[in-house]
Amino acid sequence: MRLRPLIVTGLALSLLGIGVPAWSADDPRSCNDLMSSDTPAYVVCRWMATPEEAADIARFWLENDGQNMKDAGPGREVGVDCSEAENACDPNLEGDGEMHDVGDPDVDGAEDGGTPECQDGQKCFVDPDAVTRQQAAEAEKTPTGQGAKTAQTSGLRVWIDAELADEFKSGTLADAVKKVAALAVQPGVVGIRFTSQIGYNGVLTTAEEMDKFVAETSAALRKAAPGKKIAVHTVVPVLGCGAEEACKTEITKKYPLLDPDKIGAWLTGGLVDQLALDDGHMATEYATWKIDAAEAQRNQWIQVRARAWDAYAQISAEDAVFTAPGASQLNAEQATQTITDRVAVPLQSDAAESVTLWTRWQDPAKGTVNRVLGEKLADNATWEQLRKLSAVKARLATIYDPATPEVDMAADLKKLSEVFGQVYVRTP
Structure with a gap:
């Protein structure tokens, strides 16, 4: 049952x-x-x-x-007796020709289980092509490495959040990938997000450049940090238009790089394992066509589901709607309604498997710190309502920048773990 x-x-x-x-x-x-x-x-x-x-x-x-x-148990062992004339055995094959028990070392000096021992200064078995044991140890000491370690201790599922588009443009992608991979091999890290707002932030200016960046960076990260999930974040405004043709025409002209077919090809081609779609544009983008934020979001998730994107990768909704300068100003009723609109709808649409909510970010232009919680992690009505979503905690994620703590790394991440099951730890 x-x-x-x-x-x-x-x-x-x-x-x-x-x-x-x-x-x-x-x-x-x-x-x-x-x-x-x-x-x-x-x-x-x-x-x-x-x-x-x-x-x-x-x-x-x-x-x-x-x-x-x-x-139904295992069959008898299959062996070849090289002493018999009818059996041709290659003398150059590896091994000593003897049977060994499961778990016995398979090379001289190997640890139990057959894994070659990592020596200082030598390449480690975790990543023989890119990350040495020394590099991983050095990465662990950085603010991002310490943030990942502390988050894992706090019970959070950890992603490394990096932006590699500038390095791709400058020709230094290989070195940047090594640094990110050294962070990603830390215990508890499950994946790497290597770009945000791709096609929207102006760093990459053509569709061909975007495709090349995603393909090369994905391949490099998979080689440097095997087994880690690969993620990207962007926004696809045309999805919010639904069936409104005039809206689709104008939005496509405004955002020519954010073509859903182009972005969908990254998923179907296996280049990324997670796609985060930003909801922040929905409040104002479609006013001309009398499409409000709720309808735009409904349109977006219908389109995502119709394209079966979730069959190829995990789809996540991303939003900063709960943050405000200083702290969230929502009362309990407003917070509950916002949770309904921005958390419940994406999850119950059967298109998004997780929701990433920003809890703190700085606006240099205005000199403000935007938060959900109050200063020094003070509770408020919004946090109390978010804390009630404990049964979907594993589906909720947030972003954390260890370079700008609210109190300190341990206190910040412990507080975030009250609501969230996952965290994206940012790199410089």
């Missing part, structure tokens, strides 16, 4: 009053009748195997003193 994954979102967002249709009670594999009468509609139960099927499965494996289970 299992509960559909939708329960995770439904439980957390029940306070918002947004319902999710249940499966039909006529479903022959439904076990909804086993749940109490006050179970919310979005909680759905289905048998993976009915009780009768489970009994048949158990009988199959247990009958005849478990003979079927014994027969």
Whole structure:
């Protein structure tokens, strides 16, 4: 018996009053009748195997003193006797020709399990092509490295947040990738976001340049930090137009580089594992066509779902809507409504799997610090409402800059872990 994954979102967002249709009670594999009468509609139960099927499965494996289970075990070892004339054995093959137990070292001086030991000054097994043990140790001492370590200790899933477009333009991408990879091999780091607002921030000026940057940077990072997720952030304003043709025409002219087909190709081509879409433009971008922020967001997620982007990569919504100069000024009712619009809608649209919320950023032009919390991490109504989303905590992420702490790294990240399950630790 299992509960559909939708329960995770439904439980957390029940306070918002947004319902999710249940499966039909006529479903022959439904076990909804086993749940109490006050179970919310979005909680759905289905048998993976009915009780009768489970009994048949158990009988199959247990009958005849478990003979079927014994027969399903590993087969006999397959070996080749090189002393027999009919067997041709290459004398240059590696190995000593002897059988060894699982876990025995496979090279002289290897650690248990066959992993060559990392010596100081030598390239480490974590990344034999780009990151040495010494480089990783040096990266750990940097503010970003310490931020990643502290975040992991605080129970947060860690991403390294870098901007490599300038290095790509200047021809120094290889060195920048090595530095980012050295941070990414730290314990607890799951991925790297290597650019934000691509196609919108003006650094890259042609579609060809964007494609080349994404392809080369993705390939370099996958080689330098194997196994780490690769992510990008951008905005695709035309998606908010929905079916309004005049809107699509004008928005495409205004943002020619932000072509959804071009961006979608990065996903279908396997270049990125996560795409974050910014929601910040939705409040004002579509006023000419009488499309408000709620409708624009609905249009965006319908378009994302229709393009099946989530079949190729994780889709994330990103927003700074809760921040304000000094601290969030929302009362409890306003905060709850904003959570409904900017957190619940993306998650329940079945298009975005996570939501990234900015909690603190500086505006140099105005000389202000924009926050959700008050100064020195003071609680407020907005934070109290966000803290209620504990059941979807794993789906919530934030950005943290270790170079500009509010109190100190440990206190800041511990506070953020009250609401968020993931954090993007920024690099200089």
